[in-house]
Amino acid sequence: MSLIAILISLILERSFQSFQEYRQFAWFDKLTDRAKKWCDERNWQGPTVILLIMVGPLLAVILINSLLDGVALGLFSLIFSTAVLFLCLGPLDLDKQVETFLAAWDTEDEETARAAAKELLGETPPESLSELQQQLMERILVAASERILSPIIWFTVFAMLGSGPLGVVLYRLSCHLHQRVAGQADGFATAVNRLYAILGWVPAHVVALLFAMAGSFVDTIQLWRERSSTWRDDWQQAASMAVVTGGFGALQMSVNSAEVTNEEIPQHVRAALGLILRSIVILVVLIAVITLTIFRS
Numbered sequence: 001m002s003l004i005a006i007l008i009s010l011i012l013e014r015s016f017q018s019f020q021e022y023r024q025f026a027w028f029d030k031l032t033d034r035a036k037k038w039c040d041e042r043n044w045q046g047p048t049v050i051l052l053i054m055v056g057p058l059l060a061v062i063l064i065n066s067l068l069d070g071v072a073l074g075l076f077s078l079i080f081s082t083a084v085l086f087l088c089l090g091p092l093d094l095d096k097q098v099e100t101f102l103a104a105w106d107t108e109d110e111e112t113a114r115a116a117a118k119e120l121l122g123e124t125p126p127e128s129l130s131e132l133q134q135q136l137m138e139r140i141l142v143a144a145s146e147r148i149l150s151p152i153i154w155f156t157v158f159a160m161l162g163s164g165p166l167g168v169v170l171y172r173l174s175c176h177l178h179q180r181v182a183g184q185a186d187g188f189a190t191a192v193n194r195l196y197a198i199l200g201w202v203p204a205h206v207v208a209l210l211f212a213m214a215g216s217f218v219d220t221i222q223l224w225r226e227r228s229s230t231w232r233d234d235w236q237q238a239a240s241m242a243v244v245t246g247g248f249g250a251l252q253m254s255v256n257s258a259e260v261t262n263e264e265i266p267q268h269v270r271a272a273l274g275l276i277l278r279s280i281v282i283l284v285v286l287i288a289v290i291t292l293t294i295f296r297s
Helices: 002-015 017-022 026-040 047-068 071-088 094-106 110-121 129-161 164-180 187-214 217-230 235-250 264-296
Strands: none
Touching: 002 071, 002 129, 002 264, 026 047, 026 164, 047 071, 047 164, 047 187, 071 129, 071 164, 094 110, 094 129, 094 264, 110 129, 129 164, 129 187, 129 235, 129 264, 164 187, 187 217, 187 235, 187 264, 217 235, 235 264
């Protein structure tokens, strides 16, 4: 059932962009604001606040998943799992964002290209071509991990434990909270960042392996050996660094290139999109093999 839910969600993700407008988390923002205000009045900080924020949605997912389990031969459970997984992908369309940038870059529409780059990066893009390429490549690889690959991985892991929707909701809400507290340094933000790092560590390393399988495995391992020491003592940054290192190695690119031309940027960006697509295919195939193995046993 989990494999079918993943396939349907990916088809919806790539074919029906109009459905993506339903990926709204305004309800969760309101819940977060109310819970945080209530906790602030009692001087509660850190993990306690996160627990109060997350417990409602997670219990709702567990309850619905339990009620639908086995009903109509699992059809309603499949529909629920598919809907939850699809809503937890993204929420923004990475392909659309990147293609908007590439189209503007190819037509030398600098204003539109920089606007698209700003939307993708979440900040004003640098003037230097080498820095622009570096930031774009890093953001595309990390975004692919956060928006598509890691949610599918957590969905699969929790599906083996009995509730795929629970895993993907937990991961998506942690990512959403992480974006909300960006730049903050209070106890709540620290706890959110730790939760995000914990939930991101395992799938990020799986994603790095998928990149290696989809690209140059030898170059990935070599670059990993060279750069793994840089995040060994900073486990909270290990997830993003692992993904970036895996992606750059798979694409046979050097990190922090000194010189970049106008023609190289779209070439490398398109190569990254191709790597991501191949990684998704490999992940689905691996999940299918695991599913068939468990089913036959």
